[in-house]
Amino acid sequence: MSEMHSPSRHVCSAASAPTTWYHASAKRPFARTSPLVGELTADVVIIGAGFTGVSAALDLAAAGLNVVVLEANEVGAGASGRNGGLACSGWRHDQKWLEARMGREDARRLWLLAEDAKADLLARMHDFHIDADWTPGQVFAAHTPRLMQELDNDANHMARAYGYELPHRLDKEQVAHALGSSAYQGGWRDPSAGHVHPLKLLYGLMQAALGAKASLHEYSRVIEVGSDGGKHFAKTSTGRVVADHILLCGDGYLDGIEPDVEARVLPIGSFIIATEPLPADSQILPLHDSAMDTRFVVNYWRRTAERRLIFGGGEKYTPSWPTDIESFVRRNLVKIYPELSGIQVTHAWGGALGITPTRLPYLRQIRPGLLSASGYSGQGVVLAPYFGRILAACVLSQHRDYDVVSRMPVPEFPGGRALRWPLLTAAMTWYALRDKLP
Numbered sequence: 001m002s003e004m005h006s007p008s009r010h011v012c013s014a015a016s017a018p019t020t021w022y023h024a025s026a027k028r029p030f031a032r033t034s035p036l037v038g039e040l041t042a043d044v045v046i047i048g049a050g051f052t053g054v055s056a057a058l059d060l061a062a063a064g065l066n067v068v069v070l071e072a073n074e075v076g077a078g079a080s081g082r083n084g085g086l087a088c089s090g091w092r093h094d095q096k097w098l099e100a101r102m103g104r105e106d107a108r109r110l111w112l113l114a115e116d117a118k119a120d121l122l123a124r125m126h127d128f129h130i131d132a133d134w135t136p137g138q139v140f141a142a143h144t145p146r147l148m149q150e151l152d153n154d155a156n157h158m159a160r161a162y163g164y165e166l167p168h169r170l171d172k173e174q175v176a177h178a179l180g181s182s183a184y185q186g187g188w189r190d191p192s193a194g195h196v197h198p199l200k201l202l203y204g205l206m207q208a209a210l211g212a213k214a215s216l217h218e219y220s221r222v223i224e225v226g227s228d229g230g231k232h233f234a235k236t237s238t239g240r241v242v243a244d245h246i247l248l249c250g251d252g253y254l255d256g257i258e259p260d261v262e263a264r265v266l267p268i269g270s271f272i273i274a275t276e277p278l279p280a281d282s283q284i285l286p287l288h289d290s291a292m293d294t295r296f297v298v299n300y301w302r303r304t305a306e307r308r309l310i311f312g313g314g315e316k317y318t319p320s321w322p323t324d325i326e327s328f329v330r331r332n333l334v335k336i337y338p339e340l341s342g343i344q345v346t347h348a349w350g351g352a353l354g355i356t357p358t359r360l361p362y363l364r365q366i367r368p369g370l371l372s373a374s375g376y377s378g379q380g381v382v383l384a385p386y387f388g389r390i391l392a393a394c395v396l397s398q399h400r401d402y403d404v405v406s407r408m409p410v411p412e413f414p415g416g417r418a419l420r421w422p423l424l425t426a427a428m429t430w431y432a433l434r435d436k437l438p
């Protein structure tokens, strides 16, 4: 079954619940909430109940603040409830790229921050008893000899300059064994990265935030934010929250609220299928690793505890989405696993994720009292919950990496908000074509 989306907003309609495999396999542990009606006051209003917003809500409510979370749809309707679940190490760029642009000291701090984010995620799952099917192990597979060389160079640099020696190299034969596919030239396996059931993780964090007395209103789309007599407000069609701070946590689903963010963070569509359970003797991912490849339009996949294959592949850079998501993704799947051409796909879905021109997240104080974090560019499973914590620390006037994070270069997309779609589509299509080169 395929889920249809509003092409303009990439959000499933309020009338239909998301039909991902995640929604079919995770039990929501807290009650439905009602839309905002009338006027409320709060210390902090958070827009968006994905990893970023819910994580910030948890810290702020635990610190004793009065927190109201406004969610346009239901918790988990955004990317956090529909992603591939890959919990990756580092950033979308290798450390040399960061060193060249930000200097060695900042690049080192960012590496340590990403490592902290990974450890912090595991610690929070432990502390809040969140069983999100965490499974360690991630293979990064090179689809050309040139890219294998790049992975080798990168791994050597990480071992020499950062002492990061955990990943181990896989030659052509070893990567074929690790993936159950001969489509790749080699790769590296990182045992400290892994995968989770993202919706179980999000539900667990939301439940913890509610337990700390955060308030949640679903089906409450914010249509305007503004300032009034020294306070800030967030307005929906049926109500308003007046607060000292507003946190914008809508990522790829934010639309028409704040031009500064939308000029830098653009939603692109990414698409996933879930198969029926693989046969018990299947050689695909025998160690239950997650995997991703070196293509610009990245393929990412993993096995669930019940042996289903969750496979993501294919992106859309225009507001219109494929009408047949299953076929759109399946054609990438069979390039890696031709033997799965006839496998039954039980769920097919898409989601919007925010990307930035430099593929680095955009966390900033837009103006006093208005903060935003988004644009994780495909690495939000680890980074978004952590960036939510950085937002919370800013509100609490605590030091937590805001300085280095806000130095990450995130310019506007060429053409600004109005022209970003056509220019981006042209640029991305060109890069996607390069996947076909040796």
Ligand SMILES: Cc1cc2nc3c(=O)[nH]c(=O)nc-3n(C[C@H](O)[C@H](O)[C@H](O)COP(=O)(O)OP(=O)(O)OC[C@H]3O[C@@H](n4cnc5c(N)ncnc54)[C@H](O)[C@@H]3O)c2cc1C
Binding pocket: 011, 047, 048, 049, 050, 051, 052, 053, 070, 071, 072, 073, 074, 075, 076, 077, 078, 079, 080, 081, 082, 083, 084, 085, 086, 087, 088, 220, 221, 222, 223, 249, 250, 251, 252, 253, 254, 255, 257, 270, 271, 272, 300, 312, 350, 351, 352, 353, 354, 373, 374, 376, 377, 378, 379, 380, 381, 382, 383, 384
């Ligand atoms: C198909 C897909 C696969 C992905 N795979 C991976 C992966 O394997 N690994 C990885 O690290 N990352 C992956 N990502 C990216 C990752 O999911 C995101 O970076 C992360 O979930 C972003 O979290 P968030 O809380 O910032 O945003 P979201 O989870 O998108 O949440 C934003 C929420 O804000 C709400 N909202 C927006 N505007 C308003 C408004 N005006 N009023 C009220 N509410 C509003 C939305 O309804 C939504 O619920 C993937 C994304 C997609 C779509």
